[in-house]
Amino acid sequence: SGGLTAAELVDRLGISPASVSKAVAFMEAQGLVRRLAEGRRERYVIDNGVWYESIIASIRSNDLIVATAREGVRVLGAGTPAAIRLENTARFLDFLSDALRRAAEEARDVLYVGLEEEAGAHEQG
Structure with missing residues (x-):
C-alpha cells in the first residue's frame, strides 16, 4: 500500500x-x-531504494571513522605503534567504503527490477 x-x-x-x-x-x-x-x-x-540509502549511510559513518583514525595518527605522531595501527585501520575501512560504494552504485538498479511492470499493471487494472 x-x-x-x-x-x-x-x-x-x-x-x-x-x-x-x-x-x-x-x-x-x-x-x-x-x-x-x-x-x-x-x-x-519503506522506499524502493531503502537498501541503497542504508548502505550509503553506512559508508558515511565508516568515512567518519576513517577521518577520526587519521586525526589520531596526526595527534599520536606518524610512526608510533598506535598511529601505525590507526593508519592501517583507516586504509582498511577506506578501501571497504570505496568497494562498497562502487558495488552499491552498480547494483542499485536491482532494487527496481519488476517495479515498472507492477506499476503498469496497477494502472491498467
Whole structure:
C-alpha cells in the first residue's frame, strides 16, 4: 500500500504501540524507513531504494571513522605503534567504503527490477 500508520502496524503485527514507536525510531535512524505527515497522523514508508540509502549511510559513518583514525595518527605522531595501527585501520575501512560504494552504485538498479511492470499493471487494472 505504500505505507502504514502506527495503528495499522500495531494491528497487523500484534504488538504494542510502544514497540512500534521504538522499532520505527530505530529503523528511521538507520535510514530504513521514513515518516510522511498525513494530517494528524504519520504514515511510515519503506522506499524502493531503502537498501541503497542504508548502505550509503553506512559508508558515511565508516568515512567518519576513517577521518577520526587519521586525526589520531596526526595527534599520536606518524610512526608510533598506535598511529601505525590507526593508519592501517583507516586504509582498511577506506578501501571497504570505496568497494562498497562502487558495488552499491552498480547494483542499485536491482532494487527496481519488476517495479515498472507492477506499476503498469496497477494502472491498467
